Structures are given as C-alpha cells and as structure tokens.
Amino acid sequence: MQDVLDFLNANRDQAVEQLAQLLRIPSVSADSAFLPHMTAAAEFVHNALCEAGLDAEIIPTAGHSIVYGEWTKAEGEPTALIYGHYDVQPPDPLDLWTTPAFEPDVRDGCIWARGATDDKGQLWTHVLSVAAWLKAHGSLPVNVKFVIEGEEEVGSNNLDHFLESNKEKLKCDVAVVSDTSQYAPGMPAITYGLRGILACEVTLTGPNRDLHSGVFGGSVINPVNALCGLIGKLHDESGRIQVPGFYDDVKPLTDGERAEFASLPHDEAAYLADLGMSSVWGEHGFTTLERRWARPTCDVNGIFGGYTGEGPKTIVPSKATAKITCRLVPDQDPHALTEALRKFFEQNLPPGISMKFTTAHGGKPSIADLESPYMAAAKSAIEKGFGTAPVMIREGGSIPVVASFDQILGVDTLLLGWGQNSDNLHSPNEHFSIEDFHKGALASACLWSELAAG
C-alpha cells in the first residue's frame, strides 16, 4: 500500500486546497438563510465522492439532504460505514475571527475556517484516503459506505429515520467516525466509551396554594424542604448514589483501563483554575478522569419553587420542581434506572405531599469492544499514520450517532480523533493542524488495509 501513502504525500497541498474549497461554502444548517449553501456543500461532497470513484447520490430527507457514497467491490472483505457531516456551526460572533470564517486561511501550520476540524476537515481525511486507494491502486482492500449528513449541528433529526429505512443498503461491520479529538497534541485517541443518560423532572405539591408561613408554617409539609430532602438523600458522604440497585450493572473499570487513564497527562490545578474552584468533588476512590468518563452521576440541572424574586417573601410554597439527569455508564439501563429513581423518591416521600414524576429523553451508554479486530486495526492504522500508538480514552457525554449505529445497524463505532480540543470547535477562529489533517488521511488509508488484514 506504499503507493497509496505516496499518493497522499505527493498530493498533500492539493488536499488542503480541496478542503479549503469546501470550507468556503458557508453550510450553516441552523439558519435557513444559508439554505442554498447547504445545497452547494452537499453537491460539492457528492462530486468529490464521484470523482474519487464511488457510486454516490444525494438523498433528500425532511430536512437537509444526506450524501451517500459506496464502493463495495471487495468481495468477502469487511464493510466500513464512514459517518461525517457537511454542516457547520454558525460563525458568530463574527468580529472575533482573525480572518473571516468562510475565507479559509493557512497560517501557523493550520487551516483556519468554520468547519476546519468540525467536521469538514476530519471527514475529509477519509474521503482523501479512499480516493487515494482508488487512484493509486485501482481498488480498496475493504468495502466502504459513506453517510454524510447535513444536520449534525441541529440534532440529526432525520438521521435515525434514514438508517431505519436503509438497513440493508447500510449493512456494514463497523462504523468509523472522526468527529472527536486527540487527547492532546501528538496524542491521537480512540474514544471507546461514552456515557448514556436518563432525564426526569420531579414536581412535589404540598398545599394547594402558597400559604402564609406565619399562619400555617410548621403544620404542613413544605414541598421545597421536602424536595431538598429527597435530593439530599441521593448521595452519601462519599459521593455514592443511594438509589437501590443503581450500581448493579456498572461494568467496573479494568486495571488496564485505570492504568491507561492514569498515564494520561491531566493537570488538576489547571482544571480547577479554569473552573474557578478550590477542589474537585466526586465519588470516593476514583480519579477525575475516571469520574468524568466511567462513573455514573446524578445531577440536578435546575430547581425552582416558591418565591424567586428579590428580597424575602414569607410563604410556604405550594410546589417545587427539580430537573435531574443521570449520566450512565456501561451496562446501566436508562429505563430501569429511571424507574428505580422514581421508586426511590416515592419511598422517601414524606406524608402529605404528592409527586409528579415525568421522564424526558434517555440514551444508553456505549462501549466498543477493546478486543475486537476492528479496534486492533484502528490502533495499528493510527500508529502507522501518526507514528505513535493512540491513547484509549472515554468521553463523559453522549454521541447519539454511536447509539444509533449500535441500535439500528448493530455495529460498534470507531471514534478516531484527529483534531484537538483547542481547535475552537463551535467558537471563533476554528482551525485544524495541516499536519494532523495529513496524518489523519494516512491513518485512514492504513485503516482500510488493516481492516482487511484483520
């Protein structure tokens, strides 16, 4: 495959120029004023896939179109589904950009533009590698299917329907997504675990109206006090969540994972300084990275009840509400734990109060199989492309598309991060290192042969 790598090395500048052309299209999905540019971006991507040698099409959805492209002539070989998105965040505030958001500028070893890293630049590494294989070699060692949507920055509302409706067409062995980051410069990362989520809202009602706290206080339950009592019971002194059964399905971190996390550079003092805090807090017995990536949480996101204006008001409030989310880790189940939480509140409810418990969205945690041949292929490909083995990390949030690929297509996702957290994703002066862009393309090119070899 040296011919493929040679091709990429030889065409490095052209690759940057092609990316710059895409970055010049202001494909802001959130604002309907940009609609013609969304169409132009989809067409640009479609043309690039065709020129690379793929069968490609633009597929309309209820929102912005999905660009689909495939090359499936590697009979008997695995199929990789490559996901990315051609839409970008709005560029505001415009006056904070050094050079205009949609006039890509190359300086300091980076390309600067909205979408440079999220996700046009990272996505393009895979387009380039596939094109290089087909130009330099005439074929790919595996089958590839590209799904490139235009609504990632506005909630991917039409993606699941597309996946559901095209299960056969999208049949694959593994999904590949480069929309995350390296752990730090020079430390490309595979994000192999994500936390899930459950969300609920609890409203307690005491008296049927706000009462004079002098006349009635002491003789009736106060729903704010009661709600605080419930929430206060959620954690013990050591930060452990007290809902019965909450930890039953938590897959413990392996010694290997803990050692890997511990080996990562993490400056706790800088972390605290950024947050303006004097100390971290969390479940005893775990490090900050472990708490963020691999342990469940139960956070009140918002609370309100009674009088919230200026100064005092002497009432016993009628109602109090808390919005709560729990971040979940493999193999916790959002539905079962929502029910456990509801029961916990119900069983700890003081007399004289009524509870309304409503649930919002939930999402399963996910973890990719660290021992799978796909994971081994990705590690090896990155080591070849970047000259260093990737670090294996998790992330504390959710990436809905990973859950969709798991639940709808039944495949693991390889989250391969080429960008940096400091690339100003979603902020002014977004940029992407040209070196990382190029190494990402090399790693991607290697991935196809590694997957075939696996």
Place this chain on the structure above:
Amino acid sequence: MQDVLDFLNANRDQAVEQLAQLLRIPSVSADSAFLPHMTAAAEFVHNALCEAGLDAEIIPTAGHSIVYGEWTKAEGEPTALIYGHYDVQPPDPLDLWTTPAFEPDVRDGCIWARGATDDKGQLWTHVLSVAAWLKAHGSLPVNVKFVIEGEEEVGSNNLDHFLESNKEKLKCDVAVVSDTSQYAPGMPAITYGLRGILACEVTLTGPNRDLHSGVFGGSVINPVNALCGLIGKLHDESGRIQVPGFYDDVKPLTDGERAEFASLPHDEAAYLADLGMSSVWGEHGFTTLERRWARPTCDVNGIFGGYTGEGPKTIVPSKATAKITCRLVPDQDPHALTEALRKFFEQNLPPGISMKFTTAHGGKPSIADLESPYMAAAKSAIEKGFGTAPVMIREGGSIPVVASFDQILGVDTLLLGWGQNSDNLHSPNEHFSIEDFHKGALASACLWSELAAG
C-alpha cells in the same frame, strides 16, 4: 360605670352611623391616587377624638399622618396606649363586591365595607368607649393615649420613628390593640403570643459557569445538589430542626396553655380539605395549633438554580439560591439563631463550594405576661362586654407593632380580637358583625375601669 354602658346601649345606632361615615372615606394607603381621602380620613378621626373630649392632633410623618389624641387627667392611674389604623387595603377586585366597597351597607346583622373590621370598625370600639366615659361620666378611670396611623397596610414604615421620637409623650403602662380576630363566633380572644422571624438567603457557587454535565459531571460539586443536601439536613425524621442550639431558648408550653389550646374547636379534616392535603406534617409530639402558634419552623420560601425553562438541559449549574425564614417562639433570638444557621450551613458545606449568606429582616417573638394585672383586667372586661370569658390564644405570624411597643416603649400589648377570621379581611365583601362591634365597645368601656381597679 353603668351610666357608660347605658350610654353605649342608647347610642348603638348612632355608633354604626358614625362608623359608616368613616367607612365611606376610601382611605387606601397603597395608592397615591387616594391621597386626598387619606387626609380626609385622618381629619375625620381627629375630629371624632376632639368631639369625644380628647386633646388631639394630626402629626405629619414622611408618609401618611398619624392621628394622636390623649386624655391624661386620671392622676396616679395607669395609662393605656390605644393603637389602630385608619388606612385600609385596596378594594380590588371590585366586581366581586355585592355592594360597593366604600358604600357601607347594613344587612344580615353586619356592616359591609372595606375596613369594616380591619381596622376602622375594631378601632372605633375604643373611640366610642372613651367618648362614652367622657360624655356620660365626665372622666375616664385611666389615662388614654391614641396612636392611629395611616400606613399599617403598607408596612408602618414611619411608625417606629414616631415612637422613638416621642417616647416621653407616649409613656404608658400597657398597649391595647384590636386588630386581630375572635377565635370563632362567640369566642372573643386575647392573643397573648406571637412568633418572631429570621430571614436569610443562601447562595452556593460551584463552578464559575454552567458546565456540560456530560463532560464535567461527577468530577465537580453541583451547587443545587449541595444546597439540597444542606436543606435536607435542617430537619430530622421527627420534624425537629437540627441546627445546634436551635431549641435552647424555647420556652416550653405550660400544661395550662396546652389544655387551653386543646379545648379550642379545631376541625383537622376541614383544615386539610381547605389546603387540599391528605395529612398534616410537623414536629412530632405537638398538635396542629401548637405547631402553628408555639413551635419554631424553618421553611424554604423559595429556591432556584440552574435551568428552569421547559424540557431538560444537561448542565451542572454554577449557582443555587434558597430563601429561608424561620418562625421563632419566645424566647428565641433572631440574631443569635441567624448566626447559628449560618454556622450550620458553613460546617456542613461540602468541599469545592463557596457560600454567600445574606440576612434580611428579623423580628423577636413576643409573649404577654399571662399573670399581669393588665391581662386580668382585659379578661374581666371581655367577660363583662361579651358575656363570655375570652379564650387565650397565640398567633403564628408577627405583628410588628407589638414588637415596637415592647422594644421602644417597654410595654406589653393586649391584642383584643372583636372581629372574625371569616370577616373577609383583605378580600371583597369585608364586613363586621354589628353585635360584635357593640360588644367590643362595651368590653372596651369595661377595660378602662378594670385597668384602674387592677
């Protein structure tokens, strides 16, 4: 003194007519559009005191004037300071009145108008009794000083300054106020105890901004969870407040008081039905009346923090605030307990969080000496005027003027209730029983001779 009672009985209709004249003046202190009527009401009261035979004057304040009148020729006899107010609540909503708020109507044995009971009608019983003594008898058995303000319904902002500036002029042995209610029809009451109050606001700050709950959740303290934890610790399972020293100065109810309270009609089922609740709640070992009147409380009046809009938002909030008031009973000190509460929060604060604790107004609880000659005189006078001994009750709220009389003038206040809780104070269709109005005047007339006899 039969001549005085005869006079009151003979002039019963004229008394109602004089009250109706005062009720026709829409003396709404809250609304500056009513200013001319405030002046008219002060003048009406001033004229009535002069006609009764008192030396009276209208004393300007920074707000509405105070009407002052005195008769101090009973050398060597006690001096009673009679407090009342000539201002009334706004009459809104107007369309709910059967007859207009400022066109007094006599029907069903009551006089209907804004201020009928609160406080023009109740106040007038004392004006009538003093006038009757002076007309029928030529003198009073005690000295009397009237302080009739025009700002009770808007916070009595200028009263304390007036009391402070006129300590010598207002020197007295006991204060008399009829601005409370009977316990029930046919059960005139002396309110001998009031709860005090302390008010504070607690704001906890965790991270310096709202954080993504996926990225950061579990590694930093959540100030809403932490605030709930603190508030949850305020009470134990039996409803006892856990702030160290909180109950140290609580004067226990005597067996006599508990027996008196227990003898009062109290329909717990009706109480709960009115509040829409299935059960009462409070400190174990006490009845509802005891909890409302004679036990301290710690209620959150309002709480807010994080996201309070619709739907979920996955953040770890930066801040959370609770507004808290404690109702206090004799001899708890608001300042000392505010400090105890602050310490309690401080000592239970989890690491990594900062607290801002601000205090608002405080007020001491009060209790009148049940064994004083003034109390004995009031009981006896009510028994003579109403034909039944008064019940001895407390109230759960505060009446600031009682604290002012105690702290500035150094006297107990006799809170003598002639009205009914069902008189629609502050609501449409306020009214006052003409029978209670008359009996109140008789009891007041008796009070002056009983005070002299004591």
